[in-house]
Amino acid sequence: MALSEWTRIFLGEANGVLHGDTWNLEFDPSIRHNSPEPGWKEYIRTTSARFQCTQCRRAWPSNRVMVIFHMSLSDGNGRVKVRRYRQNCKTCTDAPMVDPRISAENITTLMKNLVKKIRIKCYNEKLDQGDYNHERLVVKSPHEPDHCEGCKEGICNRERDEVYVLCNRIKQMFTVSFCVLNYQPELTVTFRMALSEWTSVFLGEANGVLHGDTWNLEFDPSIRPNSLEPGWKEYIRTTSARFQCTQCRRAWPSNRVMVIFHMSLSYRNGRVKVRSFRQNCKNCTDAPMVDPSISAENITILMKNLVKKIRIKCYNENLDQGHYNYERLEVNNPHEPDHCEGCREGICNRE
Structure with a gap:
């Protein structure tokens, strides 16, 4: 138009x-x-x-x-x-x-x-960070990165099987490399689609400050708080996110979404394991746990905090211990400990 x-x-x-x-x-x-x-x-x-x-x-x-x-x-x-x-x-x-x-x-x-x-x-109004969803079309063929201007400039949100292409392109541009390891098919589509965004944001924050070492990041839903392998460090943060039940499609926001990072550096090779704690629907019987949908702004804040903590814990840099604050959502209902994976494992910061 x-x-x-x-x-x-x-x-x-x-x-x-x-x-x-x-x-x-x-x-x-x-x-x-x-x-x-x-x-x-x-x-x-x-x-x-x-x-x-x-x-x-x-x-x-x-x-x-x-x-x-x-x-x-x-x-x-x-x-x-x-x-x-x-x-x-x-x-x-x-x-x-x-x-x-x-x-x-x-x-x-x-x-x-x-x-x-x-x-x-522009007006600094305190509104929730959620977006209105667009109407999707029926698309029978896979996306074509070689024919997409957005892909060529590195901002197109492509499906999970294209993340490897993005990683290879970005690794040519930055001294810090990012690899997607241990692909888990049980991860939800929402979480997989976010993977490319986590990739580019992490690289942007890490570029030039992690001493030229190679860092790999992987999603690992099996890691647990206070259960570290020898030589690994732990970092836990709270963020805000949205969830949607896969049974009844009910959606809800939460300001109590826990994300845990385990990180290790050895012989100039660093690894970060990430786990986002899930929630499930309070209205459905035996509702499955679902992954959080975290906004781009809050992914950026998580990565800023992660890179800072890597510098402190893995490189012994003398930085202040303060955190960047995440953007909170408008939540009208109390937190539901019985439906929160973080609460069940004892790490969720409830009011």
């Missing part, structure tokens, strides 16, 4: 909630992720869209369409720059990149999320 339609929907969602300030929205294909101008904020979302090749007219759907927003507010005037990441045809030689065709429904969802993020990042 044209810019005028995006602007119309944006202004409709912004009406009455952006403090009477003037906001303008523009398309800017030159903006890049993690490179906002000074004073600007960034927000990245995935959506679904359709593409059509301008050469052969072949059309295809995708649920891996990245949209990046850069936003700024100064003296009552706000600006939003938008970039929609393109794809090209896999069957044509030298096919040009084409813009996504995003439905009105998904543009509306993007604008709802954008306005909410503006309120949080």
